[in-house]
Amino acid sequence: VAETATPTIPGRCKPLSSPTSILEEARARLHVSAVPDSLPCRDKEFDDIYSFVESKILDGTGGCMYISGVPGTGKTATVREVTRALQQACDDGELPYFKYIEINGMKLTEPRQAYVQILKQLTKQKATPDHAADLLNKQFTTRGPRKETVVLLADELDLLWTRKQDVMYNIFDWPSHPHARLVVLAVANTMDLPERIMMKRVSSRLGLTRMTFQPYTFRQLQEIVVSRMKSLKAFDDDAIQLAARKVAAVSGDARRALDICRRATEITETMSPSKKANILVSTCHVDAALQEMFSSPKIVAIRSCAIQEKLFLRAIVAEFHRTGLEEAEFAKLYSQHISLCRFDDLQPPSTSELAGMCSRLGSIRLLLVEHGRNDLFMRVRLNVSQDDILYALKEKSGV
Amino acid sequence: MAAMEIEEENPVKNISKKISCRNQQIKTLVSLIGQREQVAPPTLFLYGHTGTGKSLVINSLLQTRELPHVMVNCVECYNQRFMYEKILNKLQGLRSYMNDPDSYLKCDNMNDFIRMFRQVCEDRGLTKQTVYIVLDKAECLRDKEINILPAFLRLQELTHQNVCVVLMTEIVWEKFRTGTGYCEPYILNFPDYTKDEVLTILTEDRPEGCEADFYSMYLNLLLSVFHMVCRDLREIRYLASLNYDQYCQPIKTGDVLASDTRKLWKNIEPHLKKALQTVYLREVSSSQWEKAQQETEIGETPSLQGLSSRNHVELPYYSKYLLIAAYLASYNPAKTDRRFFARNSGKVDRRAKLIKKHERTSNHMLGPKQFPIDRLMAIFFSIVEGKVSPTANIFVQISSLVSLNMLGQVAGDDQIDTPKYKCLVSLEFIKSVSRTVGFDVLRYLYDFV
Numbered sequence: 001v002a003e004t005a006t007p008t009i010p011g012r013c014k015p016l017s018s019p020t021s022i023l024e025e026a027r028a029r030l031h032v033s034a035v036p037d038s039l040p041c042r043d044k045e046f047d048d049i050y051s052f053v054e055s056k057i058l059d060g061t062g063g064c065m066y067i068s069g070v071p072g073t074g075k076t077a078t079v080r081e082v083t084r085a086l087q088q089a090c091d092d093g094e095l096p097y098f099k100y101i102e103i104n105g106m107k108l109t110e111p112r113q114a115y116v117q118i119l120k121q122l123t124k125q126k127a128t129p130d131h132a133a134d135l136l137n138k139q140f141t142t143r144g145p146r147k148e149t150v151v152l153l154a155d156e157l158d159l160l161w162t163r164k165q166d167v168m169y170n171i172f173d174w175p176s177h178p179h180a181r182l183v184v185l186a187v188a189n190t191m192d193l194p195e196r197i198m199m200k201r202v203s204s205r206l207g208l209t210r211m212t213f214q215p216y217t218f219r220q221l222q223e224i225v226v227s228r229m230k231s232l233k234a235f236d237d238d239a240i241q242l243a244a245r246k247v248a249a250v251s252g253d254a255r256r257a258l259d260i261c262r263r264a265t266e267i268t269e270t271m272s273p274s275k276k277a278n279i280l281v282s283t284c285h286v287d288a289a290l291q292e293m294f295s296s297p298k299i300v301a302i303r304s305c306a307i308q309e310k311l312f313l314r315a316i317v318a319e320f321h322r323t324g325l326e327e328a329e330f331a332k333l334y335s336q337h338i339s340l341c342r343f344d345d346l347q348p349p350s351t352s353e354l355a356g357m358c359s360r361l362g363s364i365r366l367l368l369v370e371h372g373r374n375d376l377f378m379r380v381r382l383n384v385s386q387d388d389i390l391y392a393l394k395e396k397s398g399v
Numbered sequence: 400m401a402a403m404e405i406e407e408e409n410p411v412k413n414i415s416k417k418i419s420c421r422n423q424q425i426k427t428l429v430s431l432i433g434q435r436e437q438v439a440p441p442t443l444f445l446y447g448h449t450g451t452g453k454s455l456v457i458n459s460l461l462q463t464r465e466l467p468h469v470m471v472n473c474v475e476c477y478n479q480r481f482m483y484e485k486i487l488n489k490l491q492g493l494r495s496y497m498n499d500p501d502s503y504l505k506c507d508n509m510n511d512f513i514r515m516f517r518q519v520c521e522d523r524g525l526t527k528q529t530v531y532i533v534l535d536k537a538e539c540l541r542d543k544e545i546n547i548l549p550a551f552l553r554l555q556e557l558t559h560q561n562v563c564v565v566l567m568t569e570i571v572w573e574k575f576r577t578g579t580g581y582c583e584p585y586i587l588n589f590p591d592y593t594k595d596e597v598l599t600i601l602t603e604d605r606p607e608g609c610e611a612d613f614y615s616m617y618l619n620l621l622l623s624v625f626h627m628v629c630r631d632l633r634e635i636r637y638l639a640s641l642n643y644d645q646y647c648q649p650i651k652t653g654d655v656l657a658s659d660t661r662k663l664w665k666n667i668e669p670h671l672k673k674a675l676q677t678v679y680l681r682e683v684s685s686s687q688w689e690k691a692q693q694e695t696e697i698g699e700t701p702s703l704q705g706l707s708s709r710n711h712v713e714l715p716y717y718s719k720y721l722l723i724a725a726y727l728a729s730y731n732p733a734k735t736d737r738r739f740f741a742r743n744s745g746k747v748d749r750r751a752k753l754i755k756k757h758e759r760t761s762n763h764m765l766g767p768k769q770f771p772i773d774r775l776m777a778i779f780f781s782i783v784e785g786k787v788s789p790t791a792n793i794f795v796q797i798s799s800l801v802s803l804n805m806l807g808q809v810a811g812d813d814q815i816d817t818p819k820y821k822c823l824v825s826l827e828f829i830k831s832v833s834r835t836v837g838f839d840v841l842r843y844l845y846d847f848v
Contacts, residue, residue, distance in 0.1 A: 375574075
C-alpha cells in the first residue's frame with residue numbers, strides 16, 4: 001500500500017529509439033538540447049562578441065563584457081557559439097591558442113566556490129576557496145613565463161553576489177592587470193545589475209562594454225522554428241506563426257516557443273493516430289497546446305472543488321464585499337458560510353469541518369491562511385482575484 | 400475461527416475490566432490496531448482533557464498485547480535529535496534492555512531517522528508486524544522544526560514499514576494545521592468523565608477495609624462540594640484521599656455511627672469548604688493540611704497560613720514610599736495629580752465630578768498605566784515626610800524595585816534620560832505596605848475618592 005502512494009518517475013528499460021515518423025523527427029529537432037549549428041537571428045550579437053574576444057586574443061590583453069537579457073534569448077548559446085568558432089579558428093592557425101573556462105553561479109554551492117572551479121579548470125589543482133583565490137591572484141597579477149589568453153564565461157552572475165562583493169570584484173579586477181590576459185564574459189538576466197547591486201568600484205571595473213539581448217520578435221521566433229524544421233514537412237506555416245506570435249506577445253522566450261511546438265506535435269499524434277504518415281500540425285493543434293500552457297490552473301481548481309468548498313469561496317467573496325477589505329477573520333467567514341448554507345438549503349458544516357476545508361484550500365494556494373493555532377482569529381486572504389472566483393463559479397451554476 | 404475470536408476478545412475484556420468507563424474508546428482502538436501483522440492506520444490522533452485516560456488506555460493496550468512500541472514525551476525532547484535517538488534506541492532495546500555505548504544510535508535529522516528506523520526494524524525482526532510510536536504532548540511538535548510533524552504523519556509511507564504513530568494531546572487537530580497541508584490522521588476523542596463515571600472510578604481505589612457503600616457516600620459528599628469547580632479526575636482523587644481521614648474521625652472516636660450520614664455530612668462540610676479555598680488553590684501544601692488535621696484532633700486551633708496571606712515584604716523606608724508613589728502614578732490619571740498632591744489644589748466642580756464618576760471605568764479594571772520617572776519623583780517628594788534629597792541612593796532603589804519585579808520598565812534599556820515604568824503590585828500588597836508607614840493610600844486613589 002505504502003509503496004504505491006508516493007509518485008515516482010518510471011525507470012527507462014530500453015534505450016530511446018531513433019525517430020521513425022516525421023512528427024517524431026520534428027520532436028527530436030525541436031528539443032531544447034538540440035542546439036543547431038548556427039543560431040538564427042543573433043548574427044549581430046555573435047559578430048560583436050566574436051570581434052571583442054578575437055581582438056583581445058590577438059592583442060594579448062584582457063577585458064570584460066557584460067551580457068544581459070531575459071531568459072530564453074540565447075545569451076549562453078551565443079557565447080558558446082562564439083567560443084566554438086574561435087576554437088575552430090585557433091585550430092586553423094588563424095588565432096593564437098587560448099583557454100576557455102566556464103562557471104555557472106547556479107551550480108555553485110557558495111559564491112566563493114567560484115575560485116575553486118576556476119582554478120580547477122585552469123590548472124587541474126584542488127584547493128580551498130581562500131587558497132584558490134591566492135593562487136589565482138598570483139597567476140593573474142604577476143608577470144609570469146606564460147602564457148595563453150584565458151576566456152572566462154561567468155553565467156548567472158547575480159548569484160556570485162556576496163556581502164563584501166569580493167568574488168565579483170576579483171573577477172572583474174583581474175583583466176585590468178597588465179599581465180592577466182583574461183577575457184571575462186559575464187552573463188545575467190537584468191540590464192541594470194551593475195548599477196543595482198554592485199558597488200561603484202566593482203561596476204567601474206566591469207567597464208562599459210555591455211550588450212543586451214532583446215527578446216525575440218515573432219518573426220525571429222518563426223525563423224528559429226522554421227530553421228529547425230528545414231527540409232521537414234511537419235508544420236503548417238500558420239501554425240508556426242500562431243505559436244510565435246503568442247509567445248512573442250508574452251515573453252519572447254525561444255525555449256517556450258519550442259516547447260509549444262513540441263507539445264503541438266504530440267497533440268497531433270494523439271488526435272489522429274491512424275494516418276501518422278503525412279499529417280501536418282495545424283493551427284488548431286497549436287491552439288490546444290497554447291491553451292494547455294497559458295491557461296490558468298486556478299479556475300480549473302476552483303471548478304473541481306467540492307460543493308461546500310465552493311460555497312466557502314463564495315462566502316469569502318461575500319464577506320469581502322461586506323467589509324470592503326481584502327482580509328477577513330475565520331469567525332466572520334464561518335457565520336457568512338452558515339447563512340449561505342441556509343440560503344442554499346444545505347446542511348451547515350461544523351467549525352472543525354470548515355477549518356479543514358479552509359486549510360485544504362490554503363494548501364493548494366487558492367487561499368492564503370495563517371497557522372491553525374489562531375483558530376477563529378485566523379485571517380484569510382484570497383490568492384486569486386474575486387472576479388476569477390465569481391467567473392469560475394457562475395459558469396458552473398449557469399449550466 | 401471461534402478460538403481466535405476468543406483469543407482476540409480476551410485482552411479487550413481484560414483491559415476494559417481494569418479501566419472503567421472507557422469501553423467505547425478501547426473498542427475503537429482495538430479494532431483499529433487489529434492483528435499484529437495487519438496494517439494499522441498511519442496515524443492516530445487522540446485528544447481529550449487532562450486526566451481522561453489517553454495514556455492509560457493506549458499504554459495498557461500496547462503492554463497487555465505485548466506489541467512493539469516506543470513511548471516518547473515530546474516535552475522532554477527540546478531538540479529533534481533527542482527525539483529521534485530516543486525512539487531508535489528504545490526500539491533497539493526492546494528485546495535486550497541493555498544500553499551499551501557501542502550500539503547507541505546517533506541521528507540528527509529526519510532523513511537519517513527514516514533510514515535507521517528501517518534498519519532497526521529489520522535487525523529486530525519487526526518487519527512483519529506493526530510498530531507503534533506513541534508521542535505524548537504532541538502539541539510541542541508544532542514548535543519544533545517544520546518538517547517533523549508532516550514526516551511523522553506519513554512515516555508509514557516514507558519508511559515502507561508497518562508503523563503507526565500515535566499522537567496524544569489536549570488540543571484539537573485544527574490547531575495543528577499549517578502550510579501546505581498534512582496527511583490527515585484518524586482522530587479519536589476522549590470525552591470528559593461524567594459525575595457518575597468519576598464516582599465509579601474513584602470507588603474502585605478505596606482504602607483497605609472500607610465498605611463500598613460507605614466510601615461512595617463519602618465521595619458523593621465530596622463531589623457535591625468540588626464537582627462545581629473541578630472535573631479533573633486526578634485533582635478530585637487527590638482531595639478524596641486527603642480528606643478521608645477527617646471524614647472517618649467521628650466514627651473512630653465513637654461519636655457518630657457509620658450509618659448516620661447526616662451527622663457525618665454536618666461534620667465534614669465546613670471542612671471541605673475550607674479545603675476548597677486552601678488546599679485546592681495550593682495555598683497550603685498537603686503536608687501542612689494533614690498536620691493541621693492532626694492538630695484539630697488533639698484539640699488545638701490549627702494555624703494555617705496561606706501563601707497569599709504572606710504578601711509582606713521587608714523593604715527600606717524610601718523604597719516603600721517609592722513603591723506607593725509608583726502605584727499612585729500607575730493608577731491615577733495624570734490630570735488629577737494637581738488635585739491630590741499640590742498644596743493649594745484647584746477647586747473641583749462638584750457637579751462635574753459626580754457625572755464623571757458615573758461614566759468613567761475603573762482604572763483598576765484597565766490595569767496599570769505607564770508613567771515617566773519625573774512624575775514618579777514628583778509624587779514621591781510630595782508624599783514622603785520630611786525633606787529628602789534626590790541622591791544616587793534613591794535612584795538605585797528604583798532600579799532595585801525593577802529587579803524585584805515590583806516595577807516594570809516599559810520602553811527598554813536604551814532610554815536613559817526619561818525611562819518609563821509600570822507598577823506591577825496588587826492593591827492588597829500596596830495597602831499592607833502603606834499600613835507599615837502609616838500612609839492612607841486609598842485617600843489618594845482616584846478610583847476610591
